[in-house]
Amino acid sequence: MKIAVIGAKGMLGRELCRVLGSRHQILAWDIEEIDITDRPGTLEILSAEQPELIVNSAVFVDLEGCETNPDKAWQINAVGAQNLALAAQQARSALVYVSTDYIFDGKSETDYDEVSQPNPLNQYGRSKLAGERLSLQICPRTYAVRTAWLFGHTPNNYVERVLKAADTEGVVRMPVDQLESPTYTGHLSEAILRLIDTGAYGIYNVTGLGACTRAGFAQYVLQQADRSEPVEIVEAVALKRFAKRPVRSVLDCRLYQLVAGHTLPDWQQGIRDYLANASRLGN
Ligand SMILES: NC(=O)c1ccc[n+]([C@@H]2O[C@H](COP(=O)([O-])OP(=O)(O)OC[C@H]3O[C@@H](n4cnc5c(N)ncnc54)[C@H](OP(=O)(O)O)[C@@H]3O)[C@@H](O)[C@H]2O)c1
Numbered sequence: 368m369k370i371a372v373i374g375a376k377g378m379l380g381r382e383l384c385r386v387l388g389s390r391h392q393i394l395a396w397d398i399e400e401i402d403i404t405d406r407p408g409t410l411e412i413l414s415a416e417q418p419e420l421i422v423n424s425a426v427f428v429d430l431e432g433c434e435t436n437p438d439k440a441w442q443i444n445a446v447g448a449q450n451l452a453l454a455a456q457q458a459r460s461a462l463v464y465v466s467t468d469y470i471f472d473g474k475s476e477t478d479y480d481e482v483s484q485p486n487p488l489n490q491y492g493r494s495k496l497a498g499e500r501l502s503l504q505i506c507p508r509t510y511a512v513r514t515a516w517l518f519g520h521t522p523n524n525y526v527e528r529v530l531k532a533a534d535t536e537g538v539v540r541m542p543v544d545q546l547e548s549p550t551y552t553g554h555l556s557e558a559i560l561r562l563i564d565t566g567a568y569g570i571y572n573v574t575g576l577g578a579c580t581r582a583g584f585a586q587y588v589l590q591q592a593d594r595s596e597p598v599e600i601v602e603a604v605a606l607k608r609f610a611k612r613p614v615r616s617v618l619d620c621r622l623y624q625l626v627a628g629h630t631l632p633d634w635q636q637g638i639r640d641y642l643a644n645a646s647r648l649g650n
Pocket of ligand 1: 426
């Protein structure tokens, strides 16, 4: 299949190109090749190439940046998604829209499934929910893949931030204010590879199994990297973040498991696989 991966230089986009490229022909496009906020340009490029599938992994993901510049958040995350969905319809392509656990408010004590009511707390989540809805409304052949807390082979990902803090400060300071499911981009990309074979379009939760806090994640990274630096719990207010975050945004991945016949490994396995692949794939 000919697949256009949009946002191909991003943390997830790179891994998608590698994993989907094992079985499919990939057009790896980022902002230099296609600006998804430019509707005529986006329609023209995709109509000329006629991919069978478009994967929208382009995003403005900076949470604080989305609060200070909501126009930019909505332009890329909602209007950009709309333009790609229009292009998919015009080119008769299927679409993958990568969505997020931040569409939920985190107030539920149970895991969120695909029919749980979204209620985003910040502009990032609101603009992503708009992008998800526009994708599904415009292009019925859409897989909307909701995932969470990604780490993959790009500099400054969460694993590398933990190791860098250990190196430079001798201690890793992390909060415990959020419970989420860290997801290795290699595992998510494998899941998307399976999903696009099904033809079963719709919304799917796809994350690493289990959940942890930032401090719990750091602890496990240090342990697996044979490091002895301590993890110190820091109050969330000390981080001076102003975008609200969901306290508990754990997603129930049962639907994906039933439809794809596959279960993602847990987040600890994600960290082990990341560390095992880091020397080969870089970070
Ligand atoms: N990161 C997470 O923890 C997380 C969690 C849940 C869901 N997700 C979702 O996963 C997907 C991938 O996220 P990511 O972390 O891989 O993001 P990322 O590393 O920031 O990658 C996004 C890519 O999109 C590019 N881009 C930005 N504006 C564009 C435009 N107008 N046209 C074309 N390309 C554009 C970016 O280029 P520049 O760098 O030059 O801006 C970047 O290369 C997103 O849908 C995100 O919402 C991420």
